[in-house]
Amino acid sequence: MSIKPFAGSASPSAIHVERARATASKAARWDGHEQRLVELGLAAPALLLVGAIALVPLVWLVGLSFIVDGRPSFENYARLINNEAYLYVFVDTFRLAISVTVLAALLGYPTAYLISQVTGRAATILLAFVLLPFWISVVVRAYAWLILLQRKGVINGVLLKLGLIDHPVQLVNNFTGVTISMCHVLLPFMVLPLISSMRAIDREMLKASLSLGASPLRTFWQVFFPLSLPGFTAGTLLVFVQALGYYIMPQILGGGRVQTVAMKIKSNIDVYYDWGASSSLAVVLVGTTSLLFWIVGRIRANAVIGETAHGH
Template identity: 45%
Template sequence: MNEIAMSIASSNAAGLKSDGRREGLWMLAVTLPAVLLITLLVLLPMGWLSWLSLFDENGAFTLQNYARIFSSGAYVPIIINTFIISFAVTLLVSLLGYPIAYLMAQSSPKVTSLLLTAVLLPYWTPVLVRTYGWIAILQRNGPLNKVLVALGLVDGPVQFLYQTSGAIIGMTQIMLPYLIVPVYIALRSVDKDYLKAAAGLGASPTVAFWRIYFPLSLPGFAAGALLVFILSLGFYVVPALMGGGRVTMIAMRIERSVMVYPNWGAASALAIVLLVVTVLLLVISVRLARLGGNFR
């Protein structure tokens, strides 16, 4: 009997091992196209940039490209300015986008569809066209300044364009959907019975929102805000046009290093530094999110 049981157990183990091997091969076949695509579009270009950043114009190995970023007085202010603008855009998008997502989540399906269409409608227009549209609106003799002067809110035209404020306004408009959609999905997933239970226990709508609704939407809000911040780090068109040459971000500096000088090593090193900093921010954000989940 023992021999029969051992034989059955060994045959079952062999069958499970065969099934596991077959499942592993199937998963490999399914994921292989995606892995090849990521390798071709992401890993190989990053490897090529890393290789270029470690060699000078004569093909000799050097770390001068990285040392120049931190020793030169030109690069560090650009990096700091890029992060300040990205943080300002993320803050404005959060202040504007969360109420819109909350309104969408609380509205009827018909109103929600209209609001969602209004949020996504600008994406049917290219970024360049939208940027020139904002330039027409924000210029000194544009409609916005005319309205402000007519209402008596300002004494004369306000200079919105060709400075940091212009770049921030244009980037904020483009980044809004990247926060509204994740927050809306998170808010829609919140069980309304929690709010009813809070109201039954005597909590006011304000207390119920801040103690229940808002904390439950934080994962979607954090994901959207992080996405907005990371995408803002690589902006080029909007700050180049609406900043009028007075606002320089990392992407603009990389383009100048390639097209004007040209210096592929310096441009590659700057791109790698931006990539490393972005990855570090992602890691820190994930760690903070996990700590927040443990303390909740």
Template identity: 45%
Template sequence: MLALVSPALLVILLLIVLPVGWLAWQSIYHDGFTLENYRRIVSEDIYWRSFALTFEISLLVTLLALLLGYPVAYAANAVPRGWSVLILALVVLPFWTSVLVRAYAWLVLLQRTGVINQLLRSLDVIGEPLALVHNTFGTVVATVHILLPFMVLPLYATMQKIPGDLMQAGASLGAGPAHAFLRIFLPLSLPGVLAGCTMVFVLCLGFYITPELLGGGRTVMVSMLVSRNVELYSQFGAASAVAVVLLVSVLLIFFVVSRFISLDRVLGQK
């Protein structure tokens, strides 16, 4: 058994454990052991604000993805098989294009002279172009779009496993559609909600390209702190420390979530 899995273990060791270990080492060793990098994160305002903003945006994105994704998953689950394939294909299709392409596409749509502003101005709805991008708004819109499949797919998988006769039973026992949904379907779909939310939230915490392109430098998320520390200041230690804090936060979230549902359900679709 060990002999069979050892190549896989070796790959994980080489590609994941060693780099992450090296990263952690960087954050505490610079000409000798030091906690300076972590002291800076705790004491400096910019770090605090960035972490707070990252969590805020992630929460907002998760909430919006849930509000948009739940009806889509519900529809895919409720319609006949052929239609559900179509709906899921539409959800997954953008997934196959590069994140970069999707981010630029949103830039084209949202910028001052972009499609949306021009349309609204030509219809005389607005006089001055709206600031739709290079701010938190643009970041959130594009991030929700990119992460939506991670919400829809676990939701759909969970809904598929809810036996259809439970809703029939509910109706026969006197529950109208709204009552049956709230008391039967919604509670049984909660594991999917938790799984989807965890995926979207965790992925959003480390999102880089979208906030970099659409945040306009004003929306500084944690991932951008990492890149700035390296690119502008060559502070590998500081960048590593930020990355380690982010990694620990993610592990903590997974730990808390695993108290409620099996992690297999979040990561795979069991």
């Protein structure tokens, strides 16, 4: 007479299967842990090199900003707060960066949209025009814009012949010329992320919106534009951050009337040989940039969480 196991009890074979599964799971976790350790070991030289190149100079820079006449002091940062000249320098720097970013966005978004909509040789040619500035030295481009924008330059000449102006317009040695030239240099950093983001958009979603009765304009603003925002955000950050620390264009086309943080850092070192003051300016600029990245990251994270919650 056989004895049947109680209801709910596991048979010996089932227990062995569960033990085997548990052992396999532990082995898999251990293998994954070992793999991560091996990957970390392989990446350690590169991480140490990046730390030596990037972090060590940054730590040295921060420490130098607190040294005045060989002793620890907050004098450099106090000078930034109390001296109005530094305030004007920061205002000009951020005003220039914002102007360049807005202009790059206004020019870059339609350009990226056009390139994302065409294919074949036309797309290649348009993309080559976007990448063309990368093939020319920044200094060469700066002096080219200086020639184009001067009072007897090509642009003033064309405007005079068309009757749009009565006399040459001052386009160099001022804020306008610096903005135009910097936008030309930084425009590819706005266009390229936008192209990547736009080409990743599923065209079936656009067709679905149109088939449901939405107009092309409404489809663009409610479907296409929100989906292209990741590329737009990336491009805006790239342009804005680089514009904050740009030196060549304001130096050559500003004519001394546009003072940026980068130019002030150079003058503090060249004229006054004050490394502490220059270091404090650099630390504030790096801190501002890092704070900007953190704010944008938080906004994007909250937006993703909101979209996920809305989707559920």
